[in-house]
Amino acid sequence: MKSIKLNIIIFAALFTLGSCDEGFVDINTNPYAVTDIDPGLLFAGAQRTDLGGWESEHTIVQHFVNPHNSGATEGPNFNADIDNFNNGIWNNAYPNIIKNLNQALFLAESFPDRVNLRSMIRIWKAQTFMNVVDSYGDVPYFNAGYAFLKGDQFFYPAYDDDAAIYADLEKELKEAVAALSANAPFEPNDLFYGSNGSVKSTTAAVQAEKWKKLGNSLLLRLGMRYSKVDANKAAGIVSAAFSGGVLASNDDNAFVRYDGIAFTNGANNGLVNNNPYFYYAAEPFVNQLKSTEDPRTKYIIALYKNPADPLGDAAPNTAFADQFGVPVGVLNTSLVNAPYRGTRGGGYNYSQMNVKSVASQTAPTWWMTYSEVALYLAEAAQRGWIAGGEAAAKQYYESAIRADMDRYKLYPNTTTIPAAEIDAYLAHPDVAYNGANGLKLINTQLWVALIRNGVQAFANFRRSGFPALTPNKFNNLYEGGFARRFSYPDYELANNSANYKAAAAAMGGDKMISRVFWDKN
Numbered sequence: 001m002k003s004i005k006l007n008i009i010i011f012a013a014l015f016t017l018g019s020c021d022e023g024f025v026d027i028n029t030n031p032y033a034v035t036d037i038d039p040g041l042l043f044a045g046a047q048r049t050d051l052g053g054w055e056s057e058h059t060i061v062q063h064f065v066n067p068h069n070s071g072a073t074e075g076p077n078f079n080a081d082i083d084n085f086n087n088g089i090w091n092n093a094y095p096n097i098i099k100n101l102n103q104a105l106f107l108a109e110s111f112p113d114r115v116n117l118r119s120m121i122r123i124w125k126a127q128t129f130m131n132v133v134d135s136y137g138d139v140p141y142f143n144a145g146y147a148f149l150k151g152d153q154f155f156y157p158a159y160d161d162d163a164a165i166y167a168d169l170e171k172e173l174k175e176a177v178a179a180l181s182a183n184a185p186f187e188p189n190d191l192f193y194g195s196n197g198s199v200k201s202t203t204a205a206v207q208a209e210k211w212k213k214l215g216n217s218l219l220l221r222l223g224m225r226y227s228k229v230d231a232n233k234a235a236g237i238v239s240a241a242f243s244g245g246v247l248a249s250n251d252d253n254a255f256v257r258y259d260g261i262a263f264t265n266g267a268n269n270g271l272v273n274n275n276p277y278f279y280y281a282a283e284p285f286v287n288q289l290k291s292t293e294d295p296r297t298k299y300i301i302a303l304y305k306n307p308a309d310p311l312g313d314a315a316p317n318t319a320f321a322d323q324f325g326v327p328v329g330v331l332n333t334s335l336v337n338a339p340y341r342g343t344r345g346g347g348y349n350y351s352q353m354n355v356k357s358v359a360s361q362t363a364p365t366w367w368m369t370y371s372e373v374a375l376y377l378a379e380a381a382q383r384g385w386i387a388g389g390e391a392a393a394k395q396y397y398e399s400a401i402r403a404d405m406d407r408y409k410l411y412p413n414t415t416t417i418p419a420a421e422i423d424a425y426l427a428h429p430d431v432a433y434n435g436a437n438g439l440k441l442i443n444t445q446l447w448v449a450l451i452r453n454g455v456q457a458f459a460n461f462r463r464s465g466f467p468a469l470t471p472n473k474f475n476n477l478y479e480g481g482f483a484r485r486f487s488y489p490d491y492e493l494a495n496n497s498a499n500y501k502a503a504a505a506a507m508g509g510d511k512m513i514s515r516v517f518w519d520k521n
Contacts, residue, residue, distance in 0.1 A: 039111075040189035042104035043121050046097045047191040048256055050266030050365070051131055052088030055279075057454030060483050061447065061461045062282040062469050064353055067332040073278060077329060079477040081512050086486040089135045089455065093128055098145040101125045106149055116184040116208055122176035123215045126169045127367070130222060133162050133169075134459040135486050137516040138503045141165045156496045159503035163517040170222060170237065177215035177244065180208040192254045198364065199251060213252050216244040217373050221456075224376050225463055227383075228520040235385040238376070242386050247373045250403050253366065260362040267452060271359045277308040277347035284469055286325030286351055288448065292430050293320065295421040296405060299357040299414050300451060301325075307347025310355045323351045329474035357411040358452055364410055371407065371449045372456070374400035375442050379464075382438040390435040397433045397442055398426055404449045440466050462519045483512040484519055 058064050059076040069078045075085040105121045108114055132139050140157035147154040182205035188195035193210040201207045223237030247253065258264050271279055281301045289297040298318035304310045324341060326348070336342055341349040353359035378396035380386045388395070405417045405425075425431055433441055443466035450457035461467075462484060471481050487510045492500040504510035515521070 037107070038189070039104040039107035039114075039121075040117055040187050042100045042107070043117065043124070043187075044189040044191050044194075046100045046104070046121075046124060046128075048263065049097050049100075050092060051097065051128070051455060052090075052092040052267075053131075053135070053455040053458075054088070054267035054270050055454070056085040056088070056486070057458035058451075059282075061454075061457045062284045062328055063451055063454070063457065064279055064285070065282045065326050065328060066278045067280065067326055067330055067335060067348070068278055069331055076483065077472070078474050079329075079472055079483070079512075081477070081487050083490050087489045089132060089486070090489055093132050094140075094145060097128050098125065099148065101128070102145045102149060114185055114187070115179055115181055116204060116211070117187050119176040119179045119215075120187065120190065120211055122172050123211065123218065126172045126176070127218050129165065130169055130218070131455045131459075133165050134225070134516060135455065136488060137162045137485050137507050137514065139165070140499070141168070156499060158499045159506075161506070161517075166222065166225070166517070170219065173215050173219045173222065174240075177212050177219075180212050180215075182208050184208070191256050192367075198255050198257050199253065210252060213245055213247050214254050214368060216241045217246040217368050219244070220246055220373060220376050221368075224379070225459070225518045227379075227463060229518045231383075235380075235383070238380045238385045242377065242380070246377075247368065247370045250370050250407055253370060253407070254368040255364045255366045257364050258362050264361040265363050265365055267365065267454075268355070268359050268361050268363055271353050272311065272355050272361055275308075276310050276352065276355070279352060280307075280326040280348065281323070281351040281353060283325035283327045284467070285447075285451075286323050288444070288467070290320055290323060292428050293425065294448065295417045295425055296408060296448070297323065298354070299408055299411060300354055301351040302354040302356070303351050304345070306345030307350075307352055308345060310352060316354070316356065318354070324349075326350045328470075329472040356413045357408075360412045362412050363452070366407075366453055369404070369407060369449070371400045371404035372446065374403060375446050375449065378442045379439060382435060382442070390438070393435065393438055393442075394433040397438075397445070400449070401426060401431075401445060404445075439464065440468070443467070462516075478513050481513065484515045485512065487512060 055066070056076045059066065065077045066073055066075060067077060072084060074080045075082050101121050101124060105118060108118045108121065129141060138159045138161055141160040143154050143157040184204055186202070186204040186207060190207065191197055193199055193201045193207045195202065199210065201210065220238055220241035223234050223241055226234035226237065286301060289300065297320060301323055302316035302318050303322050304313045304316050306312065310316065326335065330340070332348065334340060335348045343349060357363065374396045377386065378393045378400060381388045381392035381396060382390060402422055405422050408414050409416045443460060443464040446460050447457060447467050450460065471478065488500060488503070507514045
């Protein structure tokens with residue numbers, strides 16, 4: 001009897017499955033799913049996607065700090081190695097930017113004439129990976145972000161040697177720039193130089209020329225990274241990038257604008273919405289701005305009536321004399337007592353980032369600017385890697401500062417910085433260019449210019465050694481020095497264990513004081 005019942009159940013199940021199979025595809029297909037998309041849209045999404053690095057890098061280079069040291073707030077201000085602060089770039093780059101760029105490049109292969117789009121994607125993918133390598137060292141590269149396209153053998157990619165990745169990035173940038181053509185189709189979705197780009201163009205010729213400059217400028221940045229580990233190689237790459245044509249003015253800047261409604265500045269969301277009373281300008285950075293009477297200061301930092309509600313202060317105090325930064329590595333429980341400045345409203349009596357302008361949710365994201373490029377060229381000229389020597393270095397240096405100050409008119413709630421104020425700044429004894437202190441002056445200006453571009457600020461600080469900051473001595477977890485990289489996400493040990501262990505061993509240990517290949521002791 002049991003056997004008969006079992007046979008009936010099996011027969012019924014098979015009959016049901018067979019009947020369902022006829023409509024299986026229709027039932028399980030989402031009629032509203034996007035199955036065909038212009039790769040240009042995926043590319044634009046990658047341009048707009050925040051890379052991460054909004055807090056930790058700025059803390060390490062002492063732009064701003066979080067003096068709270070408990071639970072989720074424990075981080076770089078206390079030399080801690082915490083996933084919450086280390087994973088931002090990894091978590092944004094791999095599942096979002098890199099995956100989408102791979103998909104866009106795959107789809108673009110179906111459009112043989114769109115060679116410019118493929119070049120743009122390759123350039124932007126190289127830019128993304130350069131930042132990932134600079135942050136972690138050895139990382140998955142050659143097989144990364146392909147599992148959804150090529151199968152499960154790519155689910156657990158090996159970590160590639162960071163120097164080998166850099167060599168391939170150099171190749172990618174050079175090939176992609178060379179392939180750009182004035183005769184290829186115009187790509188309107190490009191957020192930098194497309195129809196609605198931050199710097200609009202309407203023809204493929206203009207767009208291609210802008211991207212050539214951007215690609216060569218990224219190559220310039222890559223070349224500068226070799227300055228400590230291989231000066232001859234650095235000189236060769238920098239010279240090639242310069243000869244190919246780099247960003248020449250603010251009209252070439254690569255950046256993204258935000259309307260504050262549909263899209264906002266992701267890096268600044270944390271400063272505005274993540275308990276703003278946690279974040280304060282760091283003392284070394286504030287002292288730099290004040291001591292040089294930097295005209296950008298009022299747009300970078302401010303003092304609020306209530307640090308817990310900076311957006312609620314219609315007229316924050318931006319006077320030079322009233323700005324003070326929180327000392328690095330000091331606990332919030334110490335700030336309430338002498339010799340520190342005590343409390344103010346719902347926070348502490350110190351300057352914060354100006355959420356009305358530089359730290360606004362509608363502030364642009366600057367990916368590559370002429371000011372950054374010109375400062376690299378100033379260093380290259382000072383080192384003799386490009387022609388002109390000290391005279392050219394001075395010219396690039398001053399052009400960079402003027403361009404950076406002019407850039408501030410694109411931030412919300414700002415006005416154009418007057419030429420007289422810029423001239424006075426350039427003449428200041430601690431700013432005026434001289435070859436003897438050239439590298440220090442140039443890279444200190446990069447420190448200022450890269451405010452809100454933490455990934456680049458952290459990388460250039462490690463590369464150049466400037467500004468000459470005092471290490472955070474809250475504890476000795478960094479052995480008396482600075483963090484040199486971020487540790488890999490903890491979940492990699494569980495998800496990609498063998499490859500993680502091999503990479504950690506190759507890096508000399510998965511530690512914050514291990515160094516990427518170009519950060520030679």
